[in-house]
Amino acid sequence: MDFNYTDEQNALRDTLSRYIAKDYGFEQRRALAKSEIGFSRDHWKQFADLGLLALPFPEDVGGLNGNAVDTMLVMEAFGRGLVLEPYLSTVVVAGGLIRDAGSAAQKEELLPAIAGGELMLALAHYERGARYEVSRVDTAAKADGSGWKLSGSKGVVLGGGASDKLLVSAGTGKGLSLFLVDAKAPGVTVRSYMTQDGGRAAEIALSNVAVGADALVGPEGGALPLVERALDYGIAALCAESVGIMAALDEATLEYLKTRKQFGQPIGRFQALQHRMVDMVIATEQARSMAMMAAVKADSPDAAERRRAISAAKAYIGQQARFVGQQAVQLHGGMGVVDELNVSHWFKRLTLIDLTFGNADHHLGLFSDTLLAA
Amino acid sequence: MDLNYTPEEQAFRAEVRAFVTTHLPADIGAKVKGGKRLAKDDFVRWQKVLHAKGWGATMWPMKFGGTGWSAVQQHIFEEECAEAGAPMQLPFGLKMVAPVIQAFGSKGQQDHFLPRIVDGTDWWCQGYSEPGSGSDLASLKTKAERQGDHYVVNGQKTWNTLGQYADWIFCLVRTSSEGRPQEGISFLLIDMKTPGITVRPIIMNDGEHEINEVWFEDVKVPAQNLVGEENKGWTYAKFLLGHERTGIAGVGRSKAGLKHLKAIARKETSAGRPMIEDARFRDRIAQVELELMALEITNMRVLSAEKEKKAPGPEASILKIKGSEIQQTIAELQMQALGHYALPWLPEALDPAWPGEPVGADYAAPLSGHYFNYRKTTIYGGSNEIQKNIIAQMILGL
Numbered sequence: 001m002d003f004n005y006t007d008e009q010n011a012l013r014d015t016l017s018r019y020i021a022k023d024y025g026f027e028q029r030r031a032l033a034k035s036e037i038g039f040s041r042d043h044w045k046q047f048a049d050l051g052l053l054a055l056p057f058p059e060d061v062g063g064l065n066g067n068a069v070d071t072m073l074v075m076e077a078f079g080r081g082l083v084l085e086p087y088l089s090t091v092v093v094a095g096g097l098i099r100d101a102g103s104a105a106q107k108e109e110l111l112p113a114i115a116g117g118e119l120m121l122a123l124a125h126y127e128r129g130a131r132y133e134v135s136r137v138d139t140a141a142k143a144d145g146s147g148w149k150l151s152g153s154k155g156v157v158l159g160g161g162a163s164d165k166l167l168v169s170a171g172t173g174k175g176l177s178l179f180l181v182d183a184k185a186p187g188v189t190v191r192s193y194m195t196q197d198g199g200r201a202a203e204i205a206l207s208n209v210a211v212g213a214d215a216l217v218g219p220e221g222g223a224l225p226l227v228e229r230a231l232d233y234g235i236a237a238l239c240a241e242s243v244g245i246m247a248a249l250d251e252a253t254l255e256y257l258k259t260r261k262q263f264g265q266p267i268g269r270f271q272a273l274q275h276r277m278v279d280m281v282i283a284t285e286q287a288r289s290m291a292m293m294a295a296v297k298a299d300s301p302d303a304a305e306r307r308r309a310i311s312a313a314k315a316y317i318g319q320q321a322r323f324v325g326q327q328a329v330q331l332h333g334g335m336g337v338v339d340e341l342n343v344s345h346w347f348k349r350l351t352l353i354d355l356t357f358g359n360a361d362h363h364l365g366l367f368s369d370t371l372l373a374a
Numbered sequence: 375m376d377l378n379y380t381p382e383e384q385a386f387r388a389e390v391r392a393f394v395t396t397h398l399p400a401d402i403g404a405k406v407k408g409g410k411r412l413a414k415d416d417f418v419r420w421q422k423v424l425h426a427k428g429w430g431a432t433m434w435p436m437k438f439g440g441t442g443w444s445a446v447q448q449h450i451f452e453e454e455c456a457e458a459g460a461p462m463q464l465p466f467g468l469k470m471v472a473p474v475i476q477a478f479g480s481k482g483q484q485d486h487f488l489p490r491i492v493d494g495t496d497w498w499c500q501g502y503s504e505p506g507s508g509s510d511l512a513s514l515k516t517k518a519e520r521q522g523d524h525y526v527v528n529g530q531k532t533w534n535t536l537g538q539y540a541d542w543i544f545c546l547v548r549t550s551s552e553g554r555p556q557e558g559i560s561f562l563l564i565d566m567k568t569p570g571i572t573v574r575p576i577i578m579n580d581g582e583h584e585i586n587e588v589w590f591e592d593v594k595v596p597a598q599n600l601v602g603e604e605n606k607g608w609t610y611a612k613f614l615l616g617h618e619r620t621g622i623a624g625v626g627r628s629k630a631g632l633k634h635l636k637a638i639a640r641k642e643t644s645a646g647r648p649m650i651e652d653a654r655f656r657d658r659i660a661q662v663e664l665e666l667m668a669l670e671i672t673n674m675r676v677l678s679a680e681k682e683k684k685a686p687g688p689e690a691s692i693l694k695i696k697g698s699e700i701q702q703t704i705a706e707l708q709m710q711a712l713g714h715y716a717l718p719w720l721p722e723a724l725d726p727a728w729p730g731e732p733v734g735a736d737y738a739a740p741l742s743g744h745y746f747n748y749r750k751t752t753i754y755g756g757s758n759e760i761q762k763n764i765i766a767q768m769i770l771g772l
Contacts, residue, residue, distance in 0.1 A: 128715065128734065129643045129645075129646055130643075130646070131642070131643065131649075131713040131714070132644065132713060133645035135645075136645045155715065155734070156715060156718065191733070193718050193719070193733060194718075194719045194720075195718060196719040196742045196743070196746070197717075201717055201718065261506075262508065262513070267509075272759055326749065329749045329753075330759075333508055333509070333753050333757060334503070334532070334750075334753060337578055337746070338576055338578060339577040339581065340576070344579035344746070347579070347746070348746060351709075351746070352716075352717055355712075355713065356717070359710060361654050361655060361710070364654070365654055
């Protein structure tokens with residue numbers, strides 16, 4: 001086993017932590033969250049310049065050939081900074097899907113544009129009544145000449161409002177399939193809204209949206225394993241983001257325990273609070289271990305092994321993040337529930353991460369089901 | 375032992391239900407049940423309806439204009455009000471300052487203030503915590519200096535709930551720096567219109583304006599607004615906190631919240647099946663119901679035992695701890711039931727007049743904010759850590 005990062009990875013970490021500290025301050029971030037699009041195109045351009053948008057793509061399309069561990073380092077830093085830009089939706093999930101399943105032409109068209117910061121993509125997959133069940137899709141694609149016509153509704157599409165193109169899952173006669181749809185195509189309605197953590201998501205309705213034969217991504221009827229894999233990349237990234245937030249909350253809480261005085265002494269002198277703080281740190285370290293496992297297994301060629309590990313990590317980190325988030329708020333007292341301090345924002349983001357791509361209970365269930373298979 | 379309601383109590387419940395369901399203004403009930411933002415007037419209107427019936431102050435003795443109801447009757451009343459979707463009767467006047475005025479106030483204070491509380495004329499808020507004095511409340515620094523027939527107050531209070539609506543604030547102020555910190559505190563009633571008072575909003579984690587900082591700069595308060603004796607305010611403050619803690623158990627509201635949770639779990643679906651059919655989720659609902667069943671009886675045990683006493687004892691801390699945890703769990707499960715649809719933030723949807731289409735179900739918009747906001751319940755009114763200290767010291771002698 002080797003838990004060390006490579007020199008390149010250490011350099012990436014340093015760059016990211018400097019960037020977050022210098023250019024992604026809490027007040028700047030608050031202003032961005034309230035802006036029209038909810039993030040900064042300037043930041044996005046800088047992400048491109050830093051190579052972050054090219055990170056997980058192969059070199060032959062201008063990528064940096066990074067792996068899920070590299071993505072983990074990015075997301076951990078983004079968690080601390082509560083980064084609002086749609087990196088997860090565009091680069092990790094939708095970009096990962098095109099990388100793994102796109103045709104040569106699709107890769108050539110889309111990946112360099114993503115890497116250069118010129119194109120935003122989102123996976124429009126989940127639907128309202130399905131909750132977290134990935135295989136359940138009511139959106140349908142009907143053959144229409146050489147192309148297709150798509151109809152249906154997609155819910156809480158992360159980054160959907162800012163996306164130029166959407167990757168839409170829909171059923172054909174052969175099963176679940178994926179289609180590349182222009183977000184401005186006739187029949188596409190996008191209702192973008194703010195999320196509880198200051199991010200953006202959208203409800204997307206498709207009404208007889210016509211796409212050509214070349215819009216199909218991957219084999220017709222073969223989308224389910226592709227979507228599962230892309231979501232697993234996304235989950236591994238979310239796990240890392242959680243760990244970044246948990247570490248930041250631990251630091252902030254520890255500092256508060258050392259500086260906040262009541263009864264003539266720092267409240268960190270009280271043993272009940274010391275033990276709580278220790279439990280938070282233990283939870284964070286355990287979560288970090290699972291996030292590492294998730295990153296490594298996200299690249300596993302064995303789909304069953306990958307699925308099992310990713311669900312284990314998402315369930316466990318969701319539980320630990322809940323504890324750390326709630327206790328960070330509790331130990332900050334009133335200061336933990338006000339908008340003006342970053343603690344409440346980290347807590348809200350952790351809460352929403354749990355609710356994204358399957359919550360702790362959902363993934364505990366998936367993991368638990370694998371025990372029957374042995 | 376008999377844990378059943380007597381025929382008299384059942385008849386009483388029917389009477390309360392009949393009144394509340396017919397007299398609660400429909401628009402207010404709809405707002406409460408829909409989790410919409412309540413206006414000051416919604417609280418005041420409901421208080422006036424109750425007052426007209428003679429039920430404005432169910433926790434007060436009859437000689438002060440209360441109903442003189444037993445603990446069981448009060449519990450039935452609160453349960454029926456919550457079930458019907460009545461707004462909470464805010465505790466600051468009725469349950470906090472009024473018992474102090476009744477126990478320690480002058481005849482003049484009782485005659486002036488109590489009727490105006492029960493009939494909804496005066497809105498009260500609390501001036502206890504300060505930025506440097508939270509759990510360690512006795513270290514408070516807001517100073518009141520006696521000058522002739524006035525006190526002159528300077529300082530800052532915080533975590534002041536809904537003070538933006540208030541006519542009066544009850545304050546703990548320092549009138550002496552001699553002896554132990556507890557010995558130099560006095561209890562003052564201050565008119566919010568007095569020059570020198572500034573109310574500044576603090577925005578909560580749900581984006582709402584519920585709490586404030588209140589600043590006092592050379593605020594002149596007539597000496598007759600001192601409650602009881604100078605430098606005895608700490609005794610009154612502890613008495614008040616005991617009363618606040620019983621209210622915080624919130625059994626009636628939690629029962630209404632649990633019912634709402636079950637309704638949501640029947641409507642939300644996972645892969646087309648109602649969430650209530652998901653055993654993992656249903657067990658979570660069942661677990662909190664067990665906690666609430668136990669608390670309901672514990673609550674009645676504690677309140678009944680205190681009936682003969684003047685003030686709630688340290689057992690009230692048990693009610694505060696379990697009550698707040700249950701409220702938080704119910705709020706969390708309501709949010710969790712939504713899955714992805716807990717993510718959208720539509721503050722405009724909390725406006726009763728908003729004409730827009732909801733994102734997801736029509737009940738979804740307030741739930742995540744409610745969960746975030748309710749983290750306050752284990753912090754306010756003496757954090758649960760402080761409550762455990764009280765139990766350890768006062769009950770267990772540790």
